[in-house]
Amino acid sequence: MTDQRLPVRRALLSVSDKTDVVAFARQLADRNIELLSTGGTYRLLSDNGIPVTEVSQHTGFPEIMDGRVKTLHPKIHGGILGRRGQDDAVMAEHDIAPIDMVVVNLYPFRETILKEGCTLGEAVENIDIGGPTMVRSCAKNHAWTSIVVSHHDYNDIIAELDTCQGAVSDDFRYRLAVKAFEHTAGYDAAIATYLSQQIEDDGFPATWTTQYDKKQSMRYGENPHQKAAFYIDPHASEPSISTARQLQGKALSFNNVADTDAALECVKSFDVPACVIVKHANPCGVATSQTSLLDAYERAFATDSESAFGGIIAFNRSLDADTARAIVERQFVEVIIAPSISTEAQDIVAAKANVRLLECGEWSGTTLSGDVDFKRVKGGLLVQDLDQGMVEKEELVVVTERAPSDAELADLLFAWRVAKFVKSNAIVYASDQRTVGVGAGQMSRVNSARIAGIKAEHAGLEVKGSVMASDAFFPFRDGIDNAAAAGIKAVIQPGGSMRDQEVIDAANEAGIAMVFTGMRHFRH
């Protein structure tokens, strides 16, 4: 790319979101740039004493059809699209003045369709036509023109103009053009998706065109020979790994992001102070505490201190100094994430410069409806609603002769919340609001239970008297027979097997209390 710096003599401003546009326009005018503007933007600028010409005066053609046609005129598009040096004669012949910069943001289509009770008519009226047309004209002609689609770029534009004595460099114009095409692609994707959803019976659009923005390049992917980058939903607002702020430590790796997501989403399930330690996308130690976050961490760590080495730790309360100290003194940790981090905790973790410390903000407890989950398959994409289901205590159905005690019921619900985040087949043993053993990702549920038992033994924890959660139903009674032999006192599972009665009989024979959730949580 050559380093050609082209002066900006005339700019057109037409913005729906008028944030900072007055100050920006004033800075352009102060740099002797002539301003053109559409109705609403023109009124705002002129009311603020900024010298500006209305587009309709410039074209000699009024804005018509309630603004459906305002800038769709050859004097505007010729001014933007004309190739300087090549189209000068035709521009002069038709009295077309060059427009070197276009500042546009579009009708708020996405915000409109999110409004309660939005009609198809309202949505359609909020499809911007003239705006994207100018954006595309200007972005196409980036060899000579600058397209600005976000108020977040205003300061950078002014800095560029000042650096280049009133001009904009090739590289800068090119980057603006890329951003502009990304912007119109995202805008059109939102329109196409919304319109398609109106006629698709299952509510999923006929074509999947969601847009994600690159947040960071990564050194490598799941394995060192794979290249990778982290993309995020630019409209995501709920605190998550995607919106989290890294306060210190090495750059997040591909696996760090996946594991931190698993840990954070699991810890969000608990109302009381909780700690979730994840290894390879599975919770290996989870605990809550009625007293402190430190207590929750100590208890979570103790349930599988071996696996916790190099783990990812998530909290649902602000990370305090005592908890931070306990972690860095005790174990090698890859990532710590919490809604907020106290200054003292930050100072303590700073002693371990490589530890990635992330702050994600407080969450409200609700995930936005419409949130989806993807799974990539060769040549395709599986899309589903995010698993936001969680059974309430009152919805549990006791199916055995013995009903669980209050303490058992509390532990069953705890174990169930954890099981939802364990890869299938998932078996979770728990007691006193902490995991005792977790069996994850086995092809047989019985083997998951065996592994949960082995984990408990390694951690020196007693399975006897614990409860058990199973993410899906038991197809045979052997799962319950084995649980009884291990000393399990109560079981939570979805139910729904054709052999449920055999399974219930097995529980009754062993004096086990069992509840059905009626909802399964496979996680593949």
Ligand SMILES: NC(=O)c1ncn([C@@H]2O[C@H](COP(=O)(O)O)[C@@H](O)[C@H]2O)c1NC=O
């Ligand atoms: N129809 C047109 O020719 C047209 N030209 C620009 N717009 C949009 O009108 C809005 C600004 O309008 P105003 O300056 O009147 O507030 C911008 O979002 C811009 O993208 C248009 N509106 C919709 O298509």
